[in-house]
Amino acid sequence: MTANTNPALFTCRDVRVSVAGKEIVKGVDLEINAGEKHALMGPNGSGKSTLAAALMGHPAYEVSGEIRLRGEELSALEPDERARKGVFLGFQYPVAVPGVTVASFLRAALSARQGREVPVREFRLKMQESFDALDVPKDFAGRYLNDGFSGGEKKRLEIMQMLMLEPAVALLDETDSGLDIDALKVVSAGVNKASGPDTGILLVTHYQRILDHVQPDAVHVFMDGRIVRSGGPELARELEERGYDWLADATSTAATGG
Amino acid sequence: MADRATVDTPSATSTRPQLDAAAVTEFSRDRGESASLATWRARAATVLARTELPDRVRHLWRYTDPGKLLPGKLLAATTDSGAADVAIPDTPAVVLVPGQPPRLNAAAESCGLVIETMHGGGDVTEGLGRAVPGEHGYFEAMNAAAFDAGLVVRAPRNLDLAEPLRVVIPAIDGADVLPRLLVIAETSARLTVVEDHVGGDSGSVVIGVTEILVGANAEVRHVLVQRWENGVRGHLTQRAVLERDARFLGATTGLGGAMVKVDLGAVLAGPGARSELVGVTLPEHRQHLDHHTVHQHTSGRTWSNIDFKAAVTDRARSAYTGLIRIEKDAPGSEAFQENRNLLLSERARADTIPELEILTDDVSCSHGATAAPVDPEQLFYLASRGLPAAEALQLVVRGFVESTLCLMPADLREEIETLLESRLRRIGGAA
Ligand SMILES: Nc1ncnc2c1ncn2[C@@H]1O[C@H](COP(=O)(O)OP(=O)(O)OP(=O)(O)O)[C@@H](O)[C@H]1O
Numbered sequence A: 001m002t003a004n005t006n007p008a009l010f011t012c013r014d015v016r017v018s019v020a021g022k023e024i025v026k027g028v029d030l031e032i033n034a035g036e037k038h039a040l041m042g043p044n045g046s047g048k049s050t051l052a053a054a055l056m057g058h059p060a061y062e063v064s065g066e067i068r069l070r071g072e073e074l075s076a077l078e079p080d081e082r083a084r085k086g087v088f089l090g091f092q093y094p095v096a097v098p099g100v101t102v103a104s105f106l107r108a109a110l111s112a113r114q115g116r117e118v119p120v121r122e123f124r125l126k127m128q129e130s131f132d133a134l135d136v137p138k139d140f141a142g143r144y145l146n147d148g149f150s151g152g153e154k155k156r157l158e159i160m161q162m163l164m165l166e167p168a169v170a171l172l173d174e175t176d177s178g179l180d181i182d183a184l185k186v187v188s189a190g191v192n193k194a195s196g197p198d199t200g201i202l203l204v205t206h207y208q209r210i211l212d213h214v215q216p217d218a219v220h221v222f223m224d225g226r227i228v229r230s231g232g233p234e235l236a237r238e239l240e241e242r243g244y245d246w247l248a249d250a251t252s253t254a255a256t257g258g
Numbered sequence B: 001m002a003d004r005a006t007v008d009t010p011s012a013t014s015t016r017p018q019l020d021a022a023a024v025t026e027f028s029r030d031r032g033e034s035a036s037l038a039t040w041r042a043r044a045a046t047v048l049a050r051t052e053l054p055d056r057v058r059h060l061w062r063y064t065d066p067g068k069l070l071p072g073k074l075l076a077a078t079t080d081s082g083a084a085d086v087a088i089p090d091t092p093a094v095v096l097v098p099g100q101p102p103r104l105n106a107a108a109e110s111c112g113l114v115i116e117t118m119h120g121g122g123d124v125t126e127g128l129g130r131a132v133p134g135e136h137g138y139f140e141a142m143n144a145a146a147f148d149a150g151l152v153v154r155a156p157r158n159l160d161l162a163e164p165l166r167v168v169i170p171a172i173d174g175a176d177v178l179p180r181l182l183v184i185a186e187t188s189a190r191l192t193v194v195e196d197h198v199g200g201d202s203g204s205v206v207i208g209v210t211e212i213l214v215g216a217n218a219e220v221r222h223v224l225v226q227r228w229e230n231g232v233r234g235h236l237t238q239r240a241v242l243e244r245d246a247r248f249l250g251a252t253t254g255l256g257g258a259m260v261k262v263d264l265g266a267v268l269a270g271p272g273a274r275s276e277l278v279g280v281t282l283p284e285h286r287q288h289l290d291h292h293t294v295h296q297h298t299s300g301r302t303w304s305n306i307d308f309k310a311a312v313t314d315r316a317r318s319a320y321t322g323l324i325r326i327e328k329d330a331p332g333s334e335a336f337q338e339n340r341n342l343l344l345s346e347r348a349r350a351d352t353i354p355e356l357e358i359l360t361d362d363v364s365c366s367h368g369a370t371a372a373p374v375d376p377e378q379l380f381y382l383a384s385r386g387l388p389a390a391e392a393l394q395l396v397v398r399g400f401v402e403s404t405l406c407l408m409p410a411d412l413r414e415e416i417e418t419l420l421e422s423r424l425r426r427i428g429g430a431a
């Protein structure tokens, strides 16, 4: 809990999410301080993606509780407003937008984030830099957004967008899934690059693997819509060995990270 | 305005305007048209007299009431001084206004095309009615009998026109126009014609016919820009007839007007002919824009493709009917047709009927049609990157029409995009 005048970077208080009348996220408390990386792990269907999308402001979800970025309540804001304030969601399943090139999309996104029309030349340089950082082939720029991209290519593009948009807090929903070993290294490097003293990261993942490259400050176990346990990196290793069953009876006591 | 040849009819638009052969002949003579044209018109008038309004039971007219497209007064000898305001580019251009000689700019005079009015004394009936005879239908018969702004554009053999010819056809405030174009590309000629429908108001009706004769090994690109002002009603028919090894590209943007029906098509009449019809329409507010496309393969070894897209917003409506017809004597033909519709609001409506009539076995055909609202997950994805709702919606629509724009003439792409852009920017109620 932050009682001081310097609020945590990103906080959730009793966040509940219902979809079509069904409660999926059942009261989440989370606190990510600037400079921290948190991992959120949990079984399939436990509600991790629902939580992440709700934090971004997905319009189909009914959400209650508090969501704050640097103390500012986000709950009433549209997803685009949250994005411009510095929230980023890396999608588990990035959506294709046929006919819209990666370059034109990125320029629109960057201009929106920076609140100014980014000049073409400046944009090109910035895009090239981010492409190089992630070994993204040059021809990506002219291809249609996520259209016909392989799973791994889409994930690289998500990370690349994160690097360009320089969010304050990045919610990365299984950005490490479906990557080959080289891609995993590239993506991990991207996450580490985006992480800095002013940035917070929430990494939703099923695998210990990425946590070898991205050292988390806290690991949260998410089951049936709740964080049932929080701990340090050793918790992830324990999950890898023991699975989730041993936590199934755990009570839903709120846990704070860090 | 009205001269002796005028036949007065009640202004109620649902009443069929009357026209008799004698009045038509007199109208023609008053204009100094050739005797052969006067005869041609008179015959069309008799065809019109026995032609019923289009039958709503037929697919072609299922979605649009022909009674709402009727002009009030035929042979009204309309002229318009306002048309003088039309902006003329430096590239070859003609302005076509009833009762006035066609206004050609210098580039049009010297581009190598033979451009002449149908209302002079010359015999212009050669080829007239070949692609769109009076028997084509009610509006076509009406135009044949009573057209008041006719132009022939002839590309002599082997001419390769570098720049497109723009034919600007202003609708006239509070009045009717019946424009008629005949484009003839002789053997191995190449040309691009931009037919630009502009202007008008809620009292304007335009009943147009465009015939395009594409000779052996010739290539014609016809860009139909329909950007009338609000309230204009109209019916436009365009047909191309393709000889051996001819190529045709018909590109359409349906933007303006209140209630408009456009009937586009090509007849593939010689082996090796290739035709493509591509269109984008973006109806908004309460617009009712109806498009029909047809590819008729009368010769074997021919190829055709249709790609038509509608993105409909507000309470507007798009109707699309498409027909691929492959005649018995046209083996080895290939024909494709796709119509996709994007619904941008709850109350927007898009109807689509793609049809195939295939009378021979040896063909390769495909057709498809879809109508769907924008995927909310696409919008969420774009919003999650900071794009405001309206901007996200516009981007999705731009993406939607992109593959069709890619098929339009590349050298006119920028102009077409600019036209669409003014409309796209209003989508989602953005500033
Ligand atoms: N729109 C929806 N309508 C109904 N149920 C939904 C909807 N969206 C999600 N759910 C349900 O909510 C639950 C949580 O889904 P969610 O995708 O958040 O899980 P997850 O933890 O991300 O799983 P995974 O590890 O497989 O990605 C699932 O049972 C899912 O079926």
Ligand SMILES: [Mg+2]
Residues within 6 Å of the ligand: A048, A049, A050, A092, A173, A174
């Ligand atoms: Mg998930």
